[in-house]
Amino acid sequence: MFLPTTHEEMMERGWTQLDIILITSDAYIDSPYMGVSVVGRVLEKAGYKVGIIGQPDVTCKDDIARLGEPKLFWGVSGGSVDSMVSNYTATKRFRNSDDYTPGGVNNKRPDRASLVYTNLIRQHFKETVPIMLGGIEASLRRVTHYDFWSNKLRKPILFDAKADYLLYGMSDHSIVEFADALKKGIAPLHVKGLCYISKEPNEAFLSLPSHQECLDDKLKFMDMFDIFYHNNDPISAKGLCQKVDSRYLIQNPPALYLTTEEMDEVSALPFMRDVHPYHKKEGAVKALETIKFSISTHQGCYGECSFCAISVHQGRTIRSRSENSILKEAKHFTTYKDFKGIISDLGGPTANMYGYECHKKVTKGTCEDKSCMFPKLCKALKPTHKKQLDLLRKVRSLPGIKKAFVASGIRYDLISEDKAYGYEYLKEIVEHHLSGQMKIAPEHIDDEILALMGKPGKESLVEFKALFDRLSRESGKKQFLTYYLIAAHPGCEEKHMHSLKQFASNVLKINPEQAQIFTPTPSTYATLMYYTGLHPVTRKPLFVEKDMQKKERQKEIVVAKERKYYSGLDS
Incomplete structure (x- = not known):
């Protein structure tokens, strides 16, 4: 059963009022891959009456009010x-399609959705109960941040949105603590992961440079971001305080x-793994094709790519x-009538980081002075693919499972670093878990740009490609690698793209x-470089391409057909 999204569904459950109403700019897909659905199911398990409204019409009261007031x-x-x-694209062109909207037409998601929806609630529900922001949009905009689309520093989002609180990061714990506090009539100011x-x-928290200082001095903004970035670990982080006006x-x-x-x-919660009928009648939601029969095996990333x-x-x-949890989920797929035996993705965006971690980090928190990779x-x-190797073999042997793809997210440098199981792991992937291609993300090959991206050198890419090609030949399969590449990253000039093309x-x-083309998104070091034009460590001037046509030119250099490319060089 879906969480209610209509008044009729509330009545079917005998509910006259919900405890919590969740609003999202996506269609309501009840899936463990959708953050708002996870939050809803976690709150439901804790005993709360929860409803979800996906993509409400912002021109009137009808949608935002259809479940009443929580x-x-x-x-x-x-x-x-x-x-x-x-x-919007990286060159600020409006995207006509939207994978999270029924029918695929991008006509239901407002710009700055968090701000629009909070304003909509305040407009139609005067003196209402508290409004809490969550999700990646709010999480990454919780302090002073550079906004690429307005080309300026914006205040922490709580100062622009008409909301009372913000929960950042993965809020499975904090959302229930927050609800429990309100239920008891207690101010939730003690909740970890909360901004207000x-x-x-x-005075007990670390003081960030003020919003005004960030506006006045780019070096102060860099100071602020460094403190912010290095206080994200639950074990070692301190609270932060920033003056805004x-x-x-x-x-x-x-x-x-x-x-x-x-x-x-959380993974065992009763997700429907489908689009709610309220939205489905308006057309197919493309995102469902990818996530319906996919399994996320872990969270987090120790890669720290700057973008x-x-x-x-x-x-x-x-x-x-x-x-056992992952195998149980895979078995559950076989109970769906439309499951064809294919697991679309097993792993997630950091596929081969499953099952191992640094003991020091787990017990003392992340290091402030160095990165893992x-x-x-x-x-x-000490990377080991043993646990994932065992998992892949067990999933593949389950009755009803024909194929379990590892679609993307493999860090090839980790494979070469794992001397005990790296070769065996890649051989297993090549022989059993690809659809004919493997997507990897070198992003670039120039050492100067890779250093700014926080990515490994091209030597590990060359080594990996040679091994992949050999294993594919030995398996008798025609398989190939596809590469995620980035143009116009801070520091990148046309000469670097020519090097990438030749390589x-x-x-x-x-x-x-x-x-x-690189998109500056809030709260990344690459975006910090883009805005300041400075190296994040040395703070020396750094070339940043900001001309849209020249950004396109960088992209065209690497994707141009051979004849056209060499013609361009001659000219």
Whole structure:
């Protein structure tokens, strides 16, 4: 049974009022891959009456009011992806399609959805119960941040949205603590992972440079971001306080990560793995095709790529589900009439980080002075693919499972670092878990740009490709690698893209068909570079391409057909 999204569904359950109403800019897909659905199911398990409204019409009261007013609070999310990223390309062109909207037409997601929905609630429900922001849009905008689409620093989102609180990161723990406090009539200011506005500073917390200081001085903004970034670990982080005009943003320390047992419990919640009929009647939701029969095995990432927000939102520590939990989920797929025996993805965006972590990080928190994987793999992190190798074999042997794809997310440098099981793991992937291609993400090959991205050198890519090609030949399969590439990353000039093009042609033996232009998203080091034009460590000037046509030119250099490319060089 879905969580109610209509008044009729409330009546069927005998409910006259909900405790909590969740609002999202995605269609309501009841799936463990959808953050708002996870929050709803977690709250439901805790005994709360929860409803979800997906993509409400912002021009009238009808949608936002169809479930009435909640007893405890409203929860507002900008969706599974930041609404501005969903709505616009890297060159600020409007996207006509939307994978999370019925029918695929991008006509239901407002810009800055978190702000729009909170304003909509305040407009139609005067003096209502508290409004809480959550999801990646709010999480990554919780302090002063650079907004690419308006090309300026914006205040912490709580100062722009008409909301009372914000829960950042993975809020499985904190959302229930928050609800429990409101139910008891207690101010929820003690909840870990909570942000709120105060008239007074919290003297016990670390003081960030004020919003005005960030506006006045880019070096102060860099100072602020460094402190913010290094206080995201639940074990070692301190609370933060930032002055904004005459008030203060208070950010409590992060919520504790879920244990393996707790992750298993969340995964076992009664998700329908489908689009709610309310939305389905309007057309298919493309995102469902990918996530319906996919399994997420863990959370977090210790890669810390400078352009990626996973480490800020999910954390830098890997937390893995148990093997039994994953196998149980795979078995459950076989009870669905439309399951064809194919698991679309087993792993997630950091596929081969499952099942191992640095003991020091788990007990003492992340290191402030070094990264796990850059510039070299830390000796304390000892990658092993043994657990994932065992898992893949057991999933593949389940009755009713024909194929379990590992679609993307493999860090090839971890495979080469695992001397005991890396070769065996890749051989297993090549022989049993690909659809004919493997997607990997070198992003670039120039050492200067890779260093700014926090990515491994091209030597590990060359080594990996040679091994992949050999294993594919030995298996008798025609399989190939496809590459995620980035153009116009901070520091990147046309000469670097020419180097990438030549490397792709001469070494990888391909003509890349696609590359993405770097999009500055809130709360990443690459975005910090983009805004300040400074190196994040040395703070020396750094070239940043901001001209849209020249960004396109960088992309075209690498994707141009060979004849056209060489013609361009001649000219």
